[in-house]
Amino acid sequence: MPLLLALLVLLVSLVVTFSAWSSAERNAQAQLLETFDYRTRDMAVSISRRMAVYEQVLRGARGYLRGSVEVGQREWEEYYRTLRLDQSFPGLEALGIAAIVPSAGPAARALATSVTRIEPFSGRNLRAVGFDMYGEPVRRAAMERARDTGLAALSGKVVLVQEGKAGQQAGVLMYLPVYRAGQLTGTVEQRRAAIAGWVYSPFRMDDLMRGLGGAHSTDLDIDIHDGEPGNDASLLYRSGQVRAARLRASAQIVPGGRTWTITMRSSAALEHSLDTARPRLVAITGIGLGLLLSIVVWLLASERRRALQLAQGMTLELRQSHDQVAAEQHRIKVILEHAPDAFVALDARGRITDWNAQASRLFGWSAAQAIGRDAAELLPEEGRAAFRTGFDDFAVHGHCPLLGAPNELTVLDSQGRPIPAELTVAVLPIGQGYGATAFVRDIRQRKETEARELQRQQGLVDARQALARAQKLEAVGKLTGGVAHDFNNILHIISANVQLMLRADGANRKRLLSILDAVERGSKLAGQLLAFARRQPLHPLEVHVDGLLDRMDSLVQRAAGDAITLERRVPPDLWPVLVDPNQLENVLLNLVINARDAMDGSGRIVLALSNVHVDGDALLAAGDYVTVAVADSGHGMPLDVMERAFEPFFTTKPEGKGTGLGLSMAHGFARQSGGDIRLASEPGKGTTVTLYLPRHMAAREVHAT
Structure with a gap:
């Protein structure tokens, strides 16, 4: 009996040892698979992110060009060197410009290009200068796709012009179209008509991939194919020799609108990292303990007391093992309860089974309220049917598009309020089916930050455009003022001499009067030019604009015509301003x-006055202003006309219907008076011109005009 008992104990020990060894072996395999899955996902994301970064480099270069490919070699070199592209973006072979050039010769094509600028302008990049990439089918297909879509386009596999006879690598090129400034690009035909050239970057695939692997670059053997894997003709990159690997995975990314298939295999180095020591230790320990336990049982079988002591010892070990399991469960619970993201676990029916404290704070339900609910209640009403259909399929097969990388979606709290969130889902095997675990991160603050940053960037763009227009008008004003001043001096001389001649000789009086009338018109034109240049003599007085409009009422009504409805909007307690009243009357008229x-003889004109406070911008100092807005219901102005509206002699009226100095004179008067003029218009919806006149803080005069 002692021998049979010892053999039975040994058999049980071997069974337990085999079970523990199998579990350890499965854990090691699962750990290797988990490491491989993480490496493959990380590699695919890294390649996709790197290509997206290079696309942003091209977008930055296109923004620098501002609608023209005519840039000097020195400026292009300075741009490249300032951004340190060769140091900040490894794998970027060069940054170049392909301009459209005239095609000559009997076999001339409809379109030809030439590489006009490339940096770094040295070494093998010199071979690309002047090369017509549009003449090669693979490159042309990418260039046409970029031109027609307005987006970055990646070419198929090519041999770069920079390659020599030795050490050739597979290459690709990324193109981004450059459209001429001011051209419409809303349709394919408009984009084809507006194309001026392309900014592009060539990539040597071995150089591109060299910096992506990082510390774990030896864990994977990688093949990259252009499109679906085929023969060597589609192979862009191969990191090592093809071998029979334990693990294999594929992923597809779409950089620049072109599909790349990435085939990844576990390398020998990764497979050698498989933990075989632990299963071996478990097996050796289990067999040794089984033999020792069998010997002990055989030795102590005849002594009940010693057998009881042995049983107590085993009971203590089991209790310690149970305590360890309980402690591990408690540790996992503490980690989940203090996790910064909401944690939700679902069973195979889509019901909530686990719910941490952050989930309660995010959704507004306690764990007792949430557990047992259908997870579809966390989603908006329009997405619940699709969720139930997708989860039923997931519960059977264990696959869904949300697995792995984080995904953004909208969830609902207990009050039905939408919350933008980031969801990371993992599979949870449950019996014969599959459940899921999900970490839900609240990204409301991130979304608000992104929206504020977008508004800030748009504000900077608007400010830069306004400053550029003001600088342009300032330069034109200086030139116009100088010319008008000299012209006015000449007119004074002519006028004085004509008047002297009129006194001395009346025979040619009619001709002299005609000359004098022309002189007066030229003097008036010079005065308008001086007004635009802000060099006209002003006699500012304290003016109440509402009283000024009352006195001008009949004059304004005659100027508008009987078919025009004239409406005035004047607020109470309008502030006075310090301006030249005569010049203000001319401007308003x-x-x-x-x-x-602008209304072709019929419509409505609104004269609106108001008090405003301006915090200040690029062209207007902070302070109090009185605004005078003249709004019409005419046909409005397109953007290109608005940008030139204040330029002298620019007019959209027919020849002989205007000098083009009305708005430019108003602009000069407003700026010379310490204010500004703003223009708002939209085709088909009318135009509003607003004068900003600084508030006059002096005591109100009884005779103020």
Whole structure:
């Protein structure tokens, strides 16, 4: 009996040892598979992210060009060196410009290109200068796709012009179209008509991939094919020799609108990292303990007391093992309860089974309220049917598109309020089916930050554009003022001499009067130019604009015409301003006449006055202002006309219908008076011209005009 008992104990020990060894072996295999899955996902994301970064480099270069491929070699070199592209973006072979050039010769094509700029302008990149990439089918297909879509386009596999006879690598090129400034690009035909060239970057695939692996670059053997894997003709990159690997995975990315298939195999180095020591230790320990236990049982079988002691010892070990399991479960619970993201676990029916404290804070349900609910209640109503259908399929097969990388979606709290969130889902095997675990991160603050940053960037763009227009008008004003001043001096000389001649000789009086009339018109033109240049003599007085409009009422009504409805909006307690009243009358009259002409004889003109406080911007100092807005219901202005509206002699009226100095004079008067003028218009919806006149803080005069 002692021998049979010892053999039975040994058999049980071997069974337990085999079970523990199998579990350890499965854990080691699972750990290797988990490491491989992480490496493959990380590699695919790294390649996709790197290509997206290079696309942003091209977008930055296109923004620098601002609608023209005509850039000097020195400026292009300075741009490349300032951004340190060769140091900040490893794998970027070069940054170049392919411009459209005239095609000559009997076999001339409809379109030809030439590489006009490339940096770094040295070494093998010199071979690309002047190369017509549009003449090669693979490159042309990518260039046409970029031109027609307005997006970055990646070419198929090519041999770069930079390659020599030795050490050739497979190459690809990424193109981004450059459209001429001011051209419409809303349709394919408009984009084809507006194309001026391309900014592009060539990539040598071995150089591109060299910096992506990092510390774990030896864990994977990688093949990259252009499109679906085929023969060597589609092979872009291969990191090592093809071998029979334990693990294998594939992923597809779409850089620049072109599909790349990435085939990844576990390398020998990764497979050698498989933990075989632990299963071996478990097996050796289990067999040794089984033999020892069998010997002990055989020796002590005849002594009940010693057998009881042995049983107590085994009981203590089992209790310790149970305590360890309980402690591990408690540790996992503490980790989940203090996790920064909400944790939700679902069974195979889509019901909530686990719910941490962060989930309660995010969704507003306690764990007792949430557990047992259908997870579809966390989603908006329009997405619940699709979730139930997809989860039923997932519960059977264990696959869904949300597995792995984080995904953004909208969830609902207990009050039905939408919350933008980031979801990371993992499979949870449950019996014969599959459940899921999910970490849900609240990204409301991140979304708000992104929206504020977008608004800030748009504000910077608007400010830069306004400053550029002001600088342009300032330069034109200086030139115009100088010319008008000299012209006015000449007119004074002519006028004085004509008047002297009129006194001395009356025979040619009619001709002299004609000359004098022309001189007066030239003097008026010079005065308008001086007004635009802000060099006209002003006699500022304290003016109440509402009283000024009352006195001008009949004049303004005659200028507008009987078919025009004239409406005034004047607030109470309007602030006074310090301006030249005569010049202000001229400006208002010109604005009303422009509004009348924009409506083809019928419509409505609104004169609106208001007190405003301006915090300050690129062209207007902070302070209090009185605004005078002249709004019409005419045909409005397109953007290109608005950008030139304040330039002298620019007009959209027919020849002989205007000098083009009305708005430019108003602009010069407003700026010379310490204010500004703003233009708002939309085709088909009318135009509003707003004068900003600084508030006058002096005591109100009884005779103020």
